[in-house]
Amino acid sequence: MSSPQCAAAIVAQLLAQGVRDVVLAPGSRSAPLALALARAESSGSLRLHVRYDERSAGFLALGLAKGGGVPVAVVTTSGTAVGNLLPAVMEAHHAQVPLVVISADRPAALVGFGANQTTDQARLFEPFVRWSARVSSGAPAASWTAQAAKACLIAAGPASRHPGPVHLNVELAEPLVGDSDQPVVRPVRQPAAAGAEPVTLPAGPRTLLICGDASPAVGAVVARLARAAGLPLVAEPSSNARCAALRTGRLLLAGALADQVERVVVFGHPTLSRPVNRLLARADVELIVVSANADWVDPGWRASLVVRGVAFEGADADPDWLEQWTAADAEVGDALDRLLAAQSALTGPAVAAKVLACVGDGALVLGSSQPIRDADLAAETPAEVFANRGLAGIDGTVSTAVGIATAVGRPVTLLCGDLTYLHDVNGLAVGLGERRPDLRIVVADDGGGSIFATLEYGEALYADAFERVFATPSGVDVALLTEAHGVPVRRVATAAELQQALQAPIVGTDVVVVTVDRTGRRTLNEAVNALVNQQ
Structure with a gap:
């Protein structure tokens, strides 16, 4: 089997998994991948974005994946080019963004012997990727599509509920171009796992909802829940749930109302506010974390319950609870406007x-x-x-x-x-x-x-x-x-x-x-x- 065939099979599998945007930073060793991507773009199968700076290419792919909500691939040649993707991979890991890194490489046998532009790059992202694999043009053809399919599935996170970056290090032997550039195996498809039903929480404790950084889809769910349950919501600007949140929630957490909170339900990834962190660390507050992934937010190791979704049983036991928060929010908001205008x-x-x-x-x-x-x-x-x-x-x-x-x-x-x-x-x-x-x-x-x-x-x-x-x-x-x-x-x-x-x-x-x-x-x-x- 040839390197052009390997590259063509990988690109075909990306398309089969629903990848529609690929960012390419050109190079020599990645030539088979670049040519396969160019053919796919010419056929109208994907959108190819070319950048000459690999670090920028990584963050462009990150932005495409954030904005589109689906896996996006970024392709580089070997050597330091791969290292320039590390910041974007780190961000994708912690932000749970489906980023597929595809790095071209020389055959593994050349590592450690001074071959040009060759280093141990296959393990470069190990602490930050959901999964990584070595793909060799000399391996059985079926392994190319299987590894590419698994990478896309893990990146998207439907089975693990934990989307994030993955890394395919593709070892391409010479010749890098040739007539045999068509995939020799059919793309495979991987099914997604079904989600779990939400857990119903009993009404009663004075509850505050907190939503950190979250996708528009998650933010919409949190906003609907806050309105339906009649509960105060403190939401960060990137939560996409501000439409149902207290404008001055961060400020109110430094006041007397925060002392009355008995239960907190956390969504997304809150990172913005020290008052929120202090509330989550309080020993007298029950902490429930809602996360569809294995990497949930609980830096204080205090969560008594981690669930994929929640609902509330009936109306809140204290009908004045939300009114107290909204009234205080209005007062502080007016005072804030006067202060800033002055x-x-x-x-x-x-x-x-x-x-x-x-x-x-x-x-x-x-x-x-x-x-x-x-x-x-x-x-x-x-x-x-x-x-x-x-x-x-x-x-x-x-x-x-x-x-x-x-x-x-x-x-x-x-x-x-x-x-x-x-x-x-x-x-x-x-x-x-x-x-x-x-x-x-x-x-x-x-x-x-x-x-x-x-x-x-x-x-x-x-x-x-x-x-x-x-x-x-x-x-x-x-x-x-x-x-x-x-x-x-x-x-x-x-x-x-x-x-x-x-x-x-x-x-x-x-x-x-x-x-x-x-x-x-x-x-x-x-x-x-x-x-x-x-x-």
């Missing part, structure tokens, strides 16, 4: 509020660090919301947003900070002939990492070292750097200018750089957190 300079929360108000029925991507926390203070938006909260890092945010915008097929807005943008500005670099999606990137440019001013390191005690080792201002002209990538950019410095920029139609990719003052960030954060105790 700020003389354009602040991060003000930028987030404007962005969320203008997204409409598009989709929103939130960068980690401060922007997603600023969005947590804003009113809910009808848009689907995405964020890389698996590991809550800033790496690859632009490329992820490009992938999401390409997948969802409607206008998308990314809100991120200047350091997050600079970290992945290369996500704007696409080859000639590659289409740019309808994506608006709003950069809250506060000249550094303002989130650190809100933490312990922002205290006056550490002022001498703060700017250099925490805030790390870059001094880069973000707008000029954007122009160098051939992307239209607009600078704004006032709320009116921002409003005007956001109201313009999103056609292709553009960037809005917003000058934000961070000198008063710590003082503003303290004032916001104090609101709950002033009502």
Whole structure:
């Protein structure tokens, strides 16, 4: 059997498993895979996205999988090219995103003998992938399709309820091109496992629902449950459940109402709030985790019950419970609006509020660090919301947003900070002939990492070292750097200018750089957190 036949069989199996988007970073050893993918694209069987930067390619595939909700493959050549996928694989692992990594390799017998571009890459992602396999062009042909089928099934997670990244290391022997490029075996199909019925919980204990980062489908389920059960819901911006949630839930958890909570039901992956973490760690609170996967969220090891779904028995025993939360939410929300309106300079929360108000029925991507926390203070938006909260890092945010915008097929807005943008500005670099999606990137440019001013390191005690080792201002002209990538950019410095920029139609990719003052960030954060105790 030949390497072209092996590559053709793998691509055919990807198509049989429902993969419709593949990201390719070209190279020599991966030539059989590249040619097979090009043929599949020519036949209309898949959409091929070509990137010359493997790290960006990985996050583009991640964004495509996040936005589409189905497995997406990313293909690289051998050597350091594979290593550049590690950040995206780590994020996919913790965020449970179905990413299929296919790395071309030389035959295993050449590892350790100085062959060009050859290393022990088959085990590179072991701590972070659901499954990995070596696929050899010299092995029986049936093994090619079987391994590709298993990889797609495990990545999608229907059997294990635990989607995430998988890795196929494909050992391709020379010759890499030839006439025998048709698959010699038929693709196989793997059935998905059925789900379990929800567990009915007894009414009675004063219950609070918490939803962290979650897909739009999970968020919709949580929102319906909160409304049907008449229970207060604290939901993060990327939960996709904010339509049924308390706007100021994070702030209310620092007040007296939180002391009355007797039971918490957790959905998604909450990572944003220390008050939430403190609540989940309380010994007097019953903790129930809802997760369809084996990798459930319980960092305090306190969950008394882990289930795939829940329902509540009858109405809540305390009809005033929800009313207390909604009344407090309204009071604190009004006070928050007055506080933010009184700020003389354009602040991060003000930028987030404007962005969320203008997204409409598009989709929103939130960068980690401060922007997603600023969005947590804003009113809910009808848009689907995405964020890389698996590991809550800033790496690859632009490329992820490009992938999401390409997948969802409607206008998308990314809100991120200047350091997050600079970290992945290369996500704007696409080859000639590659289409740019309808994506608006709003950069809250506060000249550094303002989130650190809100933490312990922002205290006056550490002022001498703060700017250099925490805030790390870059001094880069973000707008000029954007122009160098051939992307239209607009600078704004006032709320009116921002409003005007956001109201313009999103056609292709553009960037809005917003000058934000961070000198008063710590003082503003303290004032916001104090609101709950002033009502």
